[in-house]
Amino acid sequence: MHTLLLSDEDVDTYADMPSVIDALEAAFAAYQHGTAQMPAKSYVDLPQYNGDFRSMPAYLATDEWDAAGLKWVNVHPDNPDDHDLPTVMGTMIYSDPETAYPLAIMDGTELTMKRTGAAAAVATDHLAVADATSLGIVGAGVQAYTQLEAISEVRPIEEVVVSDLDDERVERFVETFADRFDVRGGSISEAGHCDVxxxxxxxxxxxxxxxxxxxxxxxxxxxxDAEGKHELADDLLLGATIVIDDHEQCTHSGEINVPYHAGTLTDDDIYGEIGEIVVGDRAGRTADTGVTVFDSTGLAIQDVAAAHVVYEEASDREGGSPFDLVGAGN
Structure with missing residues (x-):
């Protein structure tokens, strides 16, 4: 046996977005059904380097497959200026649950972007109006790209409005997608008045x-994705149907963390978790539903589900770089 080494380009190539979306929906269902294990994210704080490490392990079993893995990720804000390195870097270890053999070691940064977009697509599929054709995006950084790539898989998006304080970022985003969508820069309100x-x-x-x-x-x-971060005004949240990915993570570091800790927003204001909607325990959008909000913090089961897709696709297409990590090669 060999372990596959998969670079960021490999992950981009083999993370087929429709398959990743399906895998994440299965992961949310497994979590709801109790066939997933996801210990709390752990942190190693390194104030002397103005950074930290985070470990995100998980196992999940769906009706068709099971998988396990660990994402090891950092946040070092000084990296770009001091070391010419990204602020965030991630490494994913993907293992066979039966034998614990390390099937793959892959770039976790590209994987995170893919699964984050796919998570939004799952929520959009259940919570957006069925005929949604317009998408607004606030923030034109790297995450914005997979938001459009993924959401356009579940809704026939035609018009895209992107808002960012950095005009060059907006221009790059528009140029990237100009041949596929009617895409333009605009204000936050213009983006927000889109269907999604x-x-x-x-x-x-x-x-x-x-x-x-x-x-x-x-x-x-x-x-x-951390305590204190807060994009949506409290009165917007309180007037919306709020769906979260995980109660512990969202109340600690998700969109609702600030008003929740202040007591402005309580459990009574949370409609449910996305897993409940995926399996049908709660309804998604109905004719009477107004504004909906999906609070996504990013779960380890999502990383494992996305890694499963990447590994299977790479194996089928003989991609990646196989190597003998534990001395079990033939």
Whole structure:
């Protein structure tokens, strides 16, 4: 046996987006049905380097496959200026649950972008209006690209409005997708009045209020991943149907963490978890549903599900670089 080494380009090649979306939906279902294990994310704080490490292990069993893995990821804000390295880097170890053999070691940064977009697509499929054709994006960084790539797989997106303080970022985004969509830059309100809105910013002061969205807009709140981050105004959240990916993570570091800790928003204001909707325990969008918000913090089961797709596709196409990691090669 050999372990596959898969670079960021390999992950991009083999992370077939429709398959990743299906795998994430299966992962949410497994989590809801209790056939997944996901210990709490652990942190190694390194204040002397202005950074930290985070470990995200998980196992999940679906009706057709099971998988296990660990993502080891860092956040070092000084890296770009001091070391010419990315702020965030991730490594995914993907293992055979039966034998624990390390089937693959793959780039976790590209994997995270793919599964984050796919998570928004799963939520959009269940919570956006069925005939949604417009997508707004607030924040034109790297995450914005997979938001459009994934959401356009579940809705016939035609019009895209992207809003960002950095005009060059907006221009790059528009140029990338100009041949596939009617895409342009615009204000936050213009983006928010699309059928679907994805927010992918690191802000700590809300930038999207209730007047910035349409009456039936579905919002994917993807930017908050740490305590204090907060993209959507409290009155927008309180007037919306809120769906979360995981209660512990969302109340600790998701979009709702600030108003939840302040007591402004309580458990009574949370409609349910995405897994409940995926398996049919709760209804998704109905004719009476107004604004919906998906609070996504990113779960380890999503990384494992996406890694499963990448590994299987790479194996089928004889991709990646096989090597003998544990002395079990033939």
């Amino acid at each position: 809105l994805s927010t992918v910013t690191p802000v700590e002061e809300p930038i999207v209020g209730p007047d910035d969205v349409g009456e039936r807009t579905h919002v994917n709140a993807m930017g908050a």
